[in-house]
Amino acid sequence: MQNYDDLLKANLEWVETKLSLDKDYFKNLSKGQNPPFLYIGCSDSRMPIDTFTQSEPGSFFIHRNIANQVFPNDMNFLATLEYAVEQLGVQHIIVSGHYECGGIRTAHEKCRHSAMISNWLMPIKKIEVEHKEELKLLKNEDDRLDRLTELNVLEQLKHIFELPIIRNKIESGEYPKIHGWILDIRHGNIKEIDIPMEEWKSKGIIPKEYEK
Template identity: 85%
Template sequence: MQNYNELLEANLEWVEKRLDLDKDYFKNLSKGQNPPFLYIGCSDSRMPIDTFTQSEPGSFFIHRNIANQVFSNDMNFLATLEYAVEQLEVEHIIVSGHYECGGIKTAHDKCRHSSIISSWLMPIKKIEVEHKEELENLATEQERLDRLTELNVLEQLKHIFELSVIRNRIENGKYPRVHGWVLDIRSGKIVEIEIPIEDWKSKGIIPKEYQV
């Protein structure tokens, strides 16, 4: 683990290496951003998406919170989403959870924490209750937690599609494609979550104009 001073020293070393490769690297980086991806992920310190995808700075516009929640009353998230979609015109929105998520485990353990954490994670507990039969039919606790992680991503994807900024873009014909991921921290691999597009269209969750 690095201490505070080592962070600053590492920064200087990184700057020197970058400039050795490209003397205009930071000059070009400072000119502006045009990221193709909006990434909505978990705050977990082990989840640096640029590392997992070997991406350079400028690839992801990022919003992170505990257990990658999408709330229609979260002004921080809504401002990030609107800026990404309306100003940056990102091509893809990725909602990503991860296995071994502390937020998922805490919700599963009945949120025996402070009222703030309990309130934040209560929607995950509701997901667990709604899918009680499916989860209880799984053989192990690990399988149940992994599936709850996946179900949580699907629920947040529903919320994305239900937001007016996304629905308006879809109906107008120019919109980002939406994806669900789970980062498997045990293998380092990205697991794509299948979105039931046609089923959600039939239920009105996704506008009929949306095409993958």
């Protein structure tokens, strides 16, 4: 485990390495950002998306919270989304969950938690109740938690599509493509979640103008 001083030492080593490869690396990095991706992920310390994708700084504009939730009244998230879409012009929005998510497991457990944590995770409990028959068919507890993780990503994707800023962009004809991911922490792979496009269009969740 790293201690505090190790972090500062590692930073100096990283700077030296970067400058040895490109003396203008930080000069160019400081000129501004133009990330193609907005990444909405979990706060879990094991989920650095740049590491999973071998991406350099400047690739992802990032918003993270416990269990990658999208709330239409979360001003922090909404400001991040608006800035990414309107100011940075991101080309893709990715909502990503991950297996072995502590937030998902905590929402699933039947024990008491603080009011703040319980309120934050309540929407996941509702997802579990809504899909209890499907989840009941899975005999293994880990399989049920994995499926709940996937269902949670799908629910957050619905919320993204239903936000006015996204609907307006889609209806204008110029909009970012929207994706759902699961980071498989057990194997390191990224799994794409299939969005039921036609079903959601028929229900009005996705505007008819949206194309992948």
